[in-house]
Amino acid sequence: MLKKRIVPCLDIADGRTVKGVNFHDLIDAGDPVLLAQKYSDLGADELVFLDITATVEKRPTLIRLVEQISAVINIPFSVGGGISTVEQTRELISAGADKVTINSAAVSRPELISELTSQFGSQCIITAVDYKMIDGVARVHTHGGRRATDLRLQDWSQQLVDLGAGELLLTSMDHDGTKQGYDLEILAQIDALCAVPVIASGGAGTVEHFADLFAQTAVSAALAASIFHFGEIEIPDLKAQLKQRNIAIR
Amino acid sequence: MTGIISYNAGNTRSVSNALARLKEEHFISDSPSELDSADRLIFPGVGEASSAMQHLKRTGLEQYILQVKRPFLGICLGMQLLCQYTEEGDHSCLGLIDAQVRxxxxxxxVPHMGWNNLKQMSTSNSLLLGIVPTDDFYFVHSYYVEPSIDTIAKCKYGLDFSAAVQKDNFYGVQFHPEKSSKCGEKILENFLQI
Structure with missing residues (x-):
């Protein structure tokens, strides 16, 4: 049976792991290479590595860091942040990344997704979508959540899948950093709409939040950052407790 | 000494890193004369099948692979390319494994993405020694190899497909041993012993 994935996210700024609350107020959370190794050893199923400053500063993602991480871990990981070309993607995959995460660039130029999937296969391409509720509508935001768009989350998610995206990483900006639980309603809705795996992101604070996510939605993975970085939940303990609740966990 | 075949479709670096962690001497090459010096070959793969096959034809690697007598391990797309035919780009493949890719x-x-366990394993097969049905491996693929006479382990995702195949010196795994933590390391160690 296919297992539900527990996915620590390493937000990177200037080569360090950071974590913010509602996309602001960044706190240093450690050396990404050491954290990657620790999570891999503890049983994380996959790692997501996002250079959250790359889009804004228009600089390429840190290839060197990807090489270092790839050398120490033996689980899959994706890299994102500021990726807007086939060439950048090729560099990251050559550096050892298994997948890339595309966010703002897909909004500016949707055909990028089909260019990437025709080169690398859709399984290499995660499309990340940050969204926020505005007047009761989930609206897509870009540039690390700084820029609102007119896109509705439902329409955009569907379009990304049609373009060939292999996976959707959905982050609720309203839930992110609050530790009040995942955005179950929207996640269930988008997951039902889209025939690709969905990674839920934003709001994990307790073991219950993971259990609720997997019990109440069919998403394939749960992403979290701060609770892992600051040791509030240990991955082996989380996985053991989810297994006890009959959730398919490695 | 293990040779990793580079053919513009792949995660050669991930495989190289995995072999480095196992302290196995290895090199990455697309040159048949260099690859000849390896005791065994690994054929990784991430990418699109028909363009990968065209690249193999263009570079002469297709003819080279067909005559290899040493232990050979295709990973993911590398395993699919060992088969007869793939629906991905509607293309013929190397024809070493008697199966179709659907x-x-x-x-x-779809893709089938994540950690899944094996079933109906040929437990005596050298590649699968020490692997048990509760071991999970990392899969990520939208196409699958149909079960055939050459199947040595299956996996279930909606339907049963080949998770591992073998014919003579040619082995293939649909999952990524280089990304499958300890269980994947075991598969690679087994291959290095063949």
């Missing part, structure tokens, strides 16, 4: 047509998410 697209998942399921009422489930």
């Amino acid at each position: 697209r998942f047509r399921l009422q489930m998410d």
